[in-house]
Amino acid sequence: MRDFVYASGLSGPGGQGYDEASRTPLPLVITLLPPALVRHVRFVFGPGDHVLSAENWPDLDLMLRVHPITVALVDPSCDGSRSATQFERIRRAFPSLPIIAYVPLTAVAFRAVAQLSHLGLEHVILYSHDDSPERMRAVIDMVTSSPLTERFIERLRPHLDRLPLAISNAIRAMFAEPHRYPSAQDIAVAANVSIVRLYRSFQNAGLAPPRKMVVAARMLRGYVYLCDPGQSVRGISAKLAYGNPRIFAEHTTEVFGLNPSRVRAFLSEDKVVTKLLSWTAA
Numbered sequence: 001m002r003d004f005v006y007a008s009g010l011s012g013p014g015g016q017g018y019d020e021a022s023r024t025p026l027p028l029v030i031t032l033l034p035p036a037l038v039r040h041v042r043f044v045f046g047p048g049d050h051v052l053s054a055e056n057w058p059d060l061d062l063m064l065r066v067h068p069i070t071v072a073l074v075d076p077s078c079d080g081s082r083s084a085t086q087f088e089r090i091r092r093a094f095p096s097l098p099i100i101a102y103v104p105l106t107a108v109a110f111r112a113v114a115q116l117s118h119l120g121l122e123h124v125i126l127y128s129h130d131d132s133p134e135r136m137r138a139v140i141d142m143v144t145s146s147p148l149t150e151r152f153i154e155r156l157r158p159h160l161d162r163l164p165l166a167i168s169n170a171i172r173a174m175f176a177e178p179h180r181y182p183s184a185q186d187i188a189v190a191a192n193v194s195i196v197r198l199y200r201s202f203q204n205a206g207l208a209p210p211r212k213m214v215v216a217a218r219m220l221r222g223y224v225y226l227c228d229p230g231q232s233v234r235g236i237s238a239k240l241a242y243g244n245p246r247i248f249a250e251h252t253t254e255v256f257g258l259n260p261s262r263v264r265a266f267l268s269e270d271k272v273v274t275k276l277l278s279w280t281a282a
Helices: 035-045 057-064 076-093 107-117 133-144 147-160 165-176 184-191 195-204 210-226 233-239 245-256 260-266 269-280
Strands: 029-032 051-053 071-074 099-103 123-126
Touching (some): 029 057, 035 051, 035 133, 057 071, 071 076, 099 107, 099 133, 165 184, 210 233, 210 245, 245 260, 245 269
16 A cells, blocks of 8 residues: 655645745646656656655545645556546546646657547646756646635735735745645744744734634635545545644634535635635734
């Protein structure tokens, strides 16, 4: 049986989950690729824990249920005729997951890509042709942008603009990767400020205490996960670094007034944004 490194075991804000040049969070990538292509992906993102490798489609499915994956890179030709069926099943279970075909320039790979394009595949990167680090990161950045997160951050901007830049940037990074920020102390570490200064800065910016912002980041991402049919409450809890699914359920009730299953069924994106803005206001 495969040994998993759960979300809580990934590098925190002081670890290697960042592009050191820009200090922006690196995506958590999962690959279903031949070894040569996996090696290039690891070269692009450097050392660290932000590239995971699946051995086959069922392995990919299992890992998606417990890891906070940002994007999947797959070579559909590496698994023969089963790829179309497996791809369609993954797409239906995890519609929020961006999937990019990363393939060699071969007839077999192109036939597989053509088949999957009819099932919703939209993005392709060619091995040894348009897979420079700059190109690969640009494509991944494009497909992994979260309109809901960007919308919430934009609504929060009047408060963020009143914070020191380092703290504001740390908050944005937290919403990109909430599993790396289980406590207010992690925001302080990322911003390189004391916890006392963090709380004072939040108060001066008209924000609720930092603990509430930590919960808000988890709840926003949790809502996205809950909208995927393939996600379970237990799996989402692991992805968001909750030690116990009960705590995740308590937070959804505290913030939204609904348990996770009812959040999935009854809350629109507009209501989620409104409730989280109210939750984070002083």
